[in-house]
Amino acid sequence: MSSTVLERTTTTARLPRSHGYWGPAVVLAIFALIIPQIHSDYLFDAILTPFLAISLAALGLNLLTGYAGQVSLGSAAFMAVGAFAGYNFLLRVPGLPLLGGFALAGLTAATIGIVFGLPSLRLRGFYLAVSTLATQFFVQWALTNISWFSNDDTSGVISPPAMHIGSLSLESPVRRYLLCLGVVAVLTFLAMRLVSGQTGRSLIAIRDSELAARVLGVKVLRTKLFIFAVSSFYIGVAGALWSFAYLRTVEPDGFDLDRSFEILFVIIIGGLASIRGAFLGAAFIVVLPLLLSRLGATILGPGFDSGLVDLVQKIILGALIIVFLRVEPAGLSALLARLRFPARSEQ
């Protein structure tokens, strides 16, 4: 017991880093200026765009689960809410700009997030996780069975309208990627501000001991609902990006429980309570399987049984997860920190 408390104290102590913006800024500059020079539709459409969308969703979940300690299995549902809300706002409100549609999508998800966050006031841990499953099932059910949400499409699949900001069309892979990057960069910056300030400390206080937090004067109820709303907003915007910029089609089945688990695994592997953990984890869960599968296809040639390649790839990925978590249970983010500051981590 005492050791876990100590461990958490060290994490908390490291949190408010005012000088911590240089690294992310450099990474952003590389992704915004250098990478778009590469001429490869595949890189943008198949790797970077889904990576950014999942990173954003994971970031949202990390605020809720990593920082505030509220385990949620409803992430995919909030993505679905964001995707369908974005579609419906842009379809039904004439003249609504794209980014306005995304913001409204996030706000809709945030509203739903507050409603389904209410049980968190009474439930904790696994019990809360199970109650968030309700979101998952309810949202999928509603989107499937109420045909208004899909504009009465017979299959329940909808394709978002063409995207543009002002007169600038966003129909090329690089532009769609830059749109995602812009949205993700702004929201990431806001999240960094959030967690390094008073709210971030309140969140961690609630996570570590709700009773102690209350004694210290943290408004537990308000903070919990607030972080449910913020987290859902992030995940909702991620859902809109996923369906608008990446898949270009929205269907409720794409946001099933598997997706919720995927996002949860992203933050566990990337590192709970860390901003960059969401990105590292997304790279591991989203990008690495693609690289492995391409590598397999290149090595074995086109005639090889693609199903077998797929199974082998899963085995490798599973083994890597075990290895990584064995080496550093706190995730890739902590692993990276340890590689950079070997001396400090030995204290």
Next chain:
Amino acid sequence: MRISKRLAPLARRTAVAAALAFAAVAPLAGAHAAQPEQYFPLQSYRVGPYAAGGTGFFGGFIDYMNLINIRDGGVNGVKLTWDECETQYIVERGVECYERQKTHVPGPSAWNPLSVGIAYAMIDGVTADRVPLITIDHGRTDSTDGAVFPYVFPLLMNPYSESSGIINFIGSRLGGDAKLAGKSIVVLYHGSPYGRETVPIYKLLAAKYGFTVKQIEVPAPGTEQESEWLTIRRISPDYVVLRGWGVMNPVALKTAQKVGFPADHIIGNVWSNSEEDVIPAGDAAKGYIALTTQATGTTYPVVQQIEKVVYGAGKGNLADKSRIGSVYHNLGIVNGILNVEAIRIAQARFGDRTLTGDEVRWGFEHLQLDPARVKALGAEGLFHSINVTCSNHEGDGYVTFQQWDGAKWVRISDWIAPDWALLRPIIEASANKYASEHNITPRDCTKETVASN
């Protein structure tokens, strides 16, 4: 005079350089011309809950392309090539495969993802790339309207035709369409875009023929159906239409047996009609009836040739040879025939060379195989005929029904024509709605245009 003299060496040098350059490039061009290829990207699925369909279908498709390569040396000397990318029937994996495979040189001839979800996600992409997207026996029904969807082909049978064919068949079992009035039919469908596609058409057919219809969704993948079948028992309908996929089908048949619903009053649709759907259900499947667009078995010359030539050479794609001639395998073969014949028809117009996607699209829009041509291809009785045009991308395929006798499928009906005239106005209305939502101006099918990509 003097100027021309001065220019002469320059001209000579240029000629030499040009000759050298040509000599350097010619062998490359020659090598390229000696082995022209027509490339097919296969977004296959060999693992996951739908692997039975994937391995059978893509196995049949590959087997047929191998047959053409080995027996005929390709299509008029153009070799067929392909590579596979595993999707597991998951949409974003299919999209990733699409992005990966579309960069192949030469470019793709046609896409055959065999997944409604993946096909939906690709419609914008293939339209921009000008490459046809084939959704045999499934897909978006309104993509039948080629004026709005120039690059999408729900070949042989779209979901509406399928529904109409099933209702016509039930009518004939009852002794005429008039007897449908007052009857009760339950449609049990897979909880996916594919499953939902026919919800409005069954409502329309119910209104037209006067039967009552209750449509029940089974959450994908469909391994749990107790409550749905208890509901069915309560309704006790005259017929149940099973619109399943993969593991949902044997579970449905077994659960039906549990609640005491007779198997011979369950009519399966085209994705509930395979050996893999009935064998796992054991006894429960005996007497079960299902629709198909292609007959089962190995009695057809083309299937026998595949067995002899392709499997004889050790190049067969199915790991289990006993699946040769099974429903999915034969569907893959028919799909191979349709793709290859579209290439052949397009070659007759554009020349025996590697064709662009848009030229292949032209081939599909002139894919007219009458029963005589089907016979010449060694597929008489395997499928009926197809007649694709610019405005009709389905091609008026015929359907037939087969019954499982506990060991094999037995055909129990003639080739049946769905009620295309009834369906066409709904298809056009839906296509036009799509066109206005997406700012598409439907093209004029009386004028034909082909881009060279």
